Amino acid sequence: MGGEWGETAKRFAPALLGLLFGLLALWPALGPGFVLRYDMVFVPDPPPMLPGEGFPRAVPSDLVVALLSRVVPEQVVQKVVLLGVFVLAASGAAALAPSRRLGPRLAAAAFYSWNAYLAQRLLLGQWALLLGVAGLPWAVRAVALGGRSRLVAALLPAAVGGFQAMLVAAPALLATAATAPVRVPATAAGGAATPAGRVRVRRVLEVALVMAVLSLPWLVPALSSRAATDPAGAWAFAARADGPLGTVGSLLSLGGIWNAHAVLPGQETWWSAIVRLLLAAVAVWGFARLPGSPARHGAGAVGPPRAGLAVAAVAGLAVALTGAFAPGVLGGLIGWWPGFGPLRDGQLYLAPFVLLQAVGLAAVVARWNSRAVTAVAVAVPVLVLPTFALGAFGRLSAVDYPDEWREVQAIVNADPAPGALLSLPWGAHRAFGWNDDRVILDPATKMFRRRVLWNDALLVGLPGGGRLRVAAEDPASAEVEAALGVEPGGRIAALSGLNVRYVLIHGGDNPFQIPGGDDSLHGATTVFRGPELRLLRLDAPS
Template sequence: MKRTGWVWPGVTGLVLGLLALGPGLAPGFLLSFDMVFTPGPRFSAMTFGLTGTVPRHVPSDAFGVALAHVLPGDVAQKAVLLGIFVLASMAAASLVPTRRVVPRVAAGAVYAWNPFVAERLLLGHWAFLLGYAALPLVAGAAARAAEPGGGRRLTRALVPAAIGGFAGVAVSALVAGAVVLCRPERKRGLAKAVAAVVVLSLPWLVTGWLRPSGMPGAPEGVGAFAARADTPFGALGSLFTLGGAWNAATVPPGYGTPLLAVVWLVVVVASVVAFARTRTDGTAGLAIAAGAGYVLAALGVVAAPLLRGLIEAWPGFAVLRDGQQYVAPLAVVVAVGFGVLADRAADRRLDALGVLAVLLPLVLLPGLAWGAAGRLRPVHYPDAWARAREIVRADPVPGDVLILPWATYREYPWNGGRTSLDALPRYLDRRGILSDAVVIGRTVVPAEDPRARALDPVVRAGGPLTARLAAHGIRYVAFDAETSGNAYYARLGGAQRVLADADLVLYRLPDPARPREDSAPAALAGTAWAVTLMSVVWSFAASGITLATRSLRHPRGKAP
């Protein structure tokens, strides 16, 4: 695609992003499940995965902190979210084998506005969606990986997925590997693809592999994170139509109603068939990736015992628990096939159908519009949080912060009661410790943080807390929810209440022991970061850089 060919898909993505976020673009932060941005964040050991926790947030937290040093935190968040829609639209448009604008725009619209994007956005998986947005670029670059300069192109295309961490890289690696293996000179292309994936993954690979307590698998979470039905077609049908997220609370309003679900199913089937009939470079590999991804997505539904056994054998297979994310390659297939259908309509002089195709995703999924019908609304952190940060920041005595209530997620009143990850560990400058056990229905996925596991019996037992917490290196105890008459207050005898507010209560403990925490060696982690950053700079250092991908292009410039 020529550089000018990016304009209309980019504009379309921007319009879709503005429409999707709606009131969420007002000043303030969007807190939705796992999406947490904070004002004025600082780099810390936690940012780089050096606290002993599982490095799922590496390197996305570092990216967010770096961006917040350039822009205000809430502006940085909105820029990232809008960028996802713009990049997704442009990337999908680049794979449609035509020179016409409308089919490309239609493909971009479907790829940026579908149930997968809606549910992942409400889950707060912005970092994963960055990798999703660039997935078509990965497919295009992988098809040309064996060519001169192919390694640079593929590395550039993988950068958004690398920001997203292991989940985004896993899906992108699936696509890159499948496409490369279906191309001539597959050995050379595969070597470049493996090198690019490994080098860009080093920040979380090193901290994860060298984590002293190992990598947890938690096979009991297979059922909890398995795909679920959000359409009349069951879990497998919901996955095929790009839905099926494990969390029912993330289904957009109105999605799954019989009429709209049937029409959307017809669109998906027709698009897949159109893609299958398209013969261009890389389509075979992309089709294989989509099929393999669908099988992986369905494992938790049709073969849960097998998946649990795999995780028990090697915890690394836990990346397959949240299976729905592996339908992302299928979304690429659907988008490209939809663009091909619009191009065929143009061949038959049915230009009006092409224009309607651009609008069809919005008609079939209206619940994503206007901040997902109001679910994405900006909020400001309470003033008490800022005062707590200043108190903690001014204290020269070392020690960590224990955060109560003893749970991972919150329903802050100032966030409209919407569920979000506890934001205090990222808000404060010190190491924050909370229970990272996840409760889903009747299933409890055990805590992974060694500090949380060590403190769990202390917190849950009766009796005084102050001396026992201080012995574990705790300097502060913060209550960022349920602050009125909390039963834990009576157990903190001898601690000084330094802040009392309806939104946050903060206690300071005397004479804490110096915190000790095992983690991956900082020198090795720093080396990993240096290698990754140098590879990113190298990939963008070539002259004439463009996002264009000519790999899935038919020789005549249009679909047969």
């Protein structure tokens, strides 16, 4: 009985380590309320809504959250998802470790669930992307082992995450399918095509088909939308130096995000940058010394597919470097075809490189059967990025919406009359005092059972000063902007012509910002006025 308990403990130890790391990183975020930061916007009683006219960035993640919130409180849904990222990442990396011994598996689990890439993307609020990153090792393992049902199950986190999660996973999965060995005898000498080659082609096509089917919830609205992509995004979202070792050093040590506010406190110090770069060098060295073919460890277990991960890691690093040093190339591609738009944020494609380093560090630990080496390997990721703990020293914490948000939500959702809601001021982001002035996307975009019109154009600060404007993707933004720009006397009529039923004005830290101020909407009916929010109704002309 003791032996069985010991084996069970070893089996679940990486997942428990991931849970421990999640609790350490998210502790202030696990209290009552919501964690609201940049793209991470959860709202009370979210309505199940179909995607609008813009690019479907929150599809199907918002719908899944809305459906789960019908069963479990939405606050709990968010906290389970965030903790699940850590657990899934740690257990998946351990499953790809090149040894079944506990030490290497824990080393891989620790590194993959506590690194600069994960921390920066979490501080940017990209929880849906991180679902795909966390499930990536499981998906790679599924491709190496074979079996459609196994692959579908492993890709479910990425499918929920949506387009970024799927696109980040694609290079590693397709490269693994193309390079992983197959147990098929080769044809006789002189044959033009070997059975192994045909199996690889079939495997690549199968992986591509599974990914395409699971991507349909966001792929169909993306292809049918009128969304446009501004080539300026290639400059705005290019990887940047987040420490003293420059952009290349930042990317090699898994940092380099474009948003300076997503950098961990102290990450820019010399000691942190050098230790992280040395750790990356050790991990890459360990990965390079792995055998070319993945070793099998019994039924249902497989070592890391070395070639596939290497190809995907190099490809991701190349995309990030291209954006950093040749943004004009990406900008030209985006201008030629908007479908290249997702490449503008090249740093996010480092995910396979993160997994490669986790596997490489496990390979180094596997060379020594030492508890001391294992302890160091598990502790080093936390020691080199200690400020990821406790919600990145307070940058991630739970707050609750003031009551007036729920009151406005109830008024708008109870109205059966058709028409959109216009959210003002005319900008994508908000900062509220009750959220400690953290910047978040406008929560109104997710709270109402009707179309919300908002300005999804972005203003991105540049390293040398100044700001770069990335044009809105939703074509309706230009129509609303034109309506807001007419003379105050005709503004109500112009908005009514766009089928606007409500106008929600955020006050406080977000003053009303259209020419003429509140008086420019004279004639609208005020149906709610609170300390922060004012709701106007534009009655249909008689």
